[in-house]
Amino acid sequence: xxxxxxxxxxxxxxxxxxxxxxxxxxxxxxxxxxxxxxxxxxxxxxxxxxxxxxxxxxxxxxxxxxxxxxxxxxxxxxxxxxxxxxxxxxxxxxxxxxxxxxxxxxxxxxxxxxxxxxxxxxxxxxxxxxxxxxxxxxxxxxxxxxxxxxxxxxxxxxxxxxxxxxxxxxxxxxxxxxxxxxxxxxxxxxxxxxxxxxxxxxxxxxxxxxxxxxxxxxxxxxxxxxxxxxxxxxxxxxxxxxxxxxxxxxxxxxxxxxxxxxxxxxxxxxxxxxxxxxxxxxxxxxxxxxxxxxxxxxxxxxxxxxxxxxxxxxxxxxxxxxxxxxxxxxxxxxxxxxxxxxxxxxxxxxxxxxxxxxxxxxxxxxxxxxxxxxxxxxxxxxxxxxxxxxxxxxxxxxxxxxxxxxxxxxxxxxxxxxxxxxxxxxxxxx
Ligand code: GUN
Ligand code: ZN
Numbered sequence: 001x002x003x004x005x006x007x008x009x010x011x012x013x014x015x016x017x018x019x020x021x022x023x024x025x026x027x028x029x030x031x032x033x034x035x036x037x038x039x040x041x042x043x044x045x046x047x048x049x050x051x052x053x054x055x056x057x058x059x060x061x062x063x064x065x066x067x068x069x070x071x072x073x074x075x076x077x078x079x080x081x082x083x084x085x086x087x088x089x090x091x092x093x094x095x096x097x098x099x100x101x102x103x104x105x106x107x108x109x110x111x112x113x114x115x116x117x118x119x120x121x122x123x124x125x126x127x128x129x130x131x132x133x134x135x136x137x138x139x140x141x142x143x144x145x146x147x148x149x150x151x152x153x154x155x156x157x158x159x160x161x162x163x164x165x166x167x168x169x170x171x172x173x174x175x176x177x178x179x180x181x182x183x184x185x186x187x188x189x190x191x192x193x194x195x196x197x198x199x200x201x202x203x204x205x206x207x208x209x210x211x212x213x214x215x216x217x218x219x220x221x222x223x224x225x226x227x228x229x230x231x232x233x234x235x236x237x238x239x240x241x242x243x244x245x246x247x248x249x250x251x252x253x254x255x256x257x258x259x260x261x262x263x264x265x266x267x268x269x270x271x272x273x274x275x276x277x278x279x280x281x282x283x284x285x286x287x288x289x290x291x292x293x294x295x296x297x298x299x300x301x302x303x304x305x306x307x308x309x310x311x312x313x314x315x316x317x318x319x320x321x322x323x324x325x326x327x328x329x330x331x332x333x334x335x336x337x338x339x340x341x342x343x344x345x346x347x348x349x350x351x352x353x354x355x356x357x358x359x360x361x362x363x364x365x366x367x368x369x370x371x372x373x374x375x376x377x378x379x380x381x382x383x384x385x386x387x388x389x390x391x392x393x394x395x396x397x398x399x400x401x402x403x404x405x406x407x408x409x410x411x412x413x414x415x416x417x418x419x420x421x422x423x424x425x426x427x428x429x430x
Contacts, residue, residue, distance in 0.1 A: 001028035002427060003050030005043055006060035006385070009404075010067060010375040011360040017352035019404045024050045025065055027381040027427045034192070035381040035427025060385060063421060064407075066355075068127025068382035069327040070362035070373045071317050073226065073266040073287035075132040076117040076143055076156070077104050078320030089232040089296050092321070094166075101159075102168030104134040110142035118146055122430060124325045125420040127382035128153045128363070128372045130226055130264055130287070130316075132198055135159040135171045137179045144187045151191070151426050153372055153380065155224050157198035158183055162209045165200075177212040184216070188223055192380075192426070196224035196264075201231075202239050202252045214257030224262045224366070226287075227253065230275070231267035232298045250275040259284045262367045266318060267292075268306075269299040276309035285365035286311060288357070289318035290333035296321050300340045303349065314362030315354075327358045328415035335412065351408035381427035386411065390418040 008023030024046035030036030039046050050057060075081075081100050086092035104110045121129055133139035133156050140158045147154040158180060162173045171179075180197060188195035197220075199205045199213050217225050230236055230249050239249045246252045250271060253259050261283035268279070268286035279286065288301045306313055315330050316322075323329065331354040338349035353361075363373030372380050388407065389395035394414050401407040411419060422429050 001026060001038065001055045003027070003055045003057045004060050004065060005050065005058070006062075007064040008040060008375065009064060009355070010040065011356050015353070015356045015361060017355070017404060017408075022061070023065070025375065025383075026050050026055070030378070037375050037377050037379045037381055039377060040375055062389075064386040064388060065375070066384050066386055067359040067374050067379075068372065068384055068423065068425075069125050069358050070314065070366070070368070071121070071126045071129040071131075071327070071358075072264055072285070072314045072362045072366060073131075073289055073316035074129050074319050074322070076114060077101050077110075077132070077134045077139060079113055079117050079120065081320030082323065084320070086296070088234060089298060089321075090234055090238075092296060097320070098166050098169050101134040102166075104139035105136045105168070107138040107142055110136070110139045111146065114143045114146040117143070118150060118152070120325050122423045122425070123420065124417050125327060125384040125386075125423050126325065127384075127423060127425060128155075128368070130155045130196060130224065130366060132156070132200075132226065133158055135161050135165075135169050135176070137183060140183055140187075144193055148191050148193060150430065151428065153192035153194075153368075153382065155194035155196050157196035157224070157226065159198050159200050160209050160213055161200040161204035163206050164204050173206055173209045173212070176209060177216065180213070180216060184220055184223055188220070194224055195220075196226045198225075199227050199258070201228040201235070202249065203235065203242055210252070210256040210258065217260065217263070218257055221260075222262065224264065225258050225260070226264045226266070227258070228267055229253065229265040230270040231293075232296070233270065236270050248272065248275050250278060254278060254282070264366060266316065267298065267301070268313070269293065269301055273305070273309065276305060276311050279311040280309050283312070286313040287316035287318070288313050288334060289316045289322055290337045291323040291330055292318035292321035293337070294333060295323050300337045303338045312365040313357070314365040315358040316362075326416045328412055328419065331355065331358055331412045351405045351412055354412060355408055381424060383424050384420055385422040385424070386419050387421045388419070390415070390421075394419070
């Protein structure tokens, strides 16, 4: 067992922050051998357990232990696509993203990017990601193998895209579904890995491929589903042309059984009230990707409408449409986007609510509540050690913080990978 004394952040079941300025965390083996949180709380209460004989103890006072960040939507093969300028989503896909993704047919190339990608997640304090691979099964195999070797809880899947896609990334309807099922059987539930059925977005899948994906989603209910929806006006218009019978873009996914718990849809910007109610009623969740939406000029996620509808959501980087791997950058952009809609209501997103969206809230939206993204007893011991003095300005600013919100806000506005002193995966510091 291992124990740590530091400031400690976690969240209660209602999503409210719990904070001990002087706290203790005790970590040890749980079910399936995974390291879990055994106890957590004020140092005065947990000190006897943390200082018991046989416990390896570390005094980290002056630093903050917080749940590892959960990134609800990212593309590992787009690690090198960050910062590619384009007029908007569709030209960006055509000119940069599809040509680059064609390289992932090569397993050696895919493995080398997978290792770099996981290093980058770790450096930024992200301990769980729901990530796209490419349409090549080799790309999913490469990332699963790399994540397994590191003991990560990670979810990915081979992209399904059998039309409106160039040679090199376009797959074949029947074979794509056979490959998807084989990958589910090989990887889903192995160690901490999970599979996500991954139709890229409605325009690049035939009706037959979408239907096949929906049938797999019904046959494997604890497998994830991930896709994109309602990101960009040109994309929404295109979907209306391609699927004239659908009430809306989101309705295309409903009609084939791809809206359910553990289904995560990136963006969800141009939805209407019926769509939001459908998200809520089916248990599907939105992956809010503000740095991507700002970079590609896609629009602003409507937090007020999402809250009014009661739909689930959490934060995501959406690299490489997104501008950064850093959860601090994503939370900061979410704050700016949240102000857009909420100032008219006299509200803005609180720092602890932003943090929750990238940890416990994201995990809950994905069906991993109580497993990752939090540090309550029983949670898997994925956590970060944050240095509030990582830069001169942060040191100055955090020293003046008089409340938890002031401390978290200073980190959100001024923080980046320099704040992340360590990332522990299942209790282990890699
Ligand atoms: N829609 C379909 N594919 C993509 C992608 O790779 N990135 C983003 N941001 N949107 C998409
Ligand atoms: Zn995306």
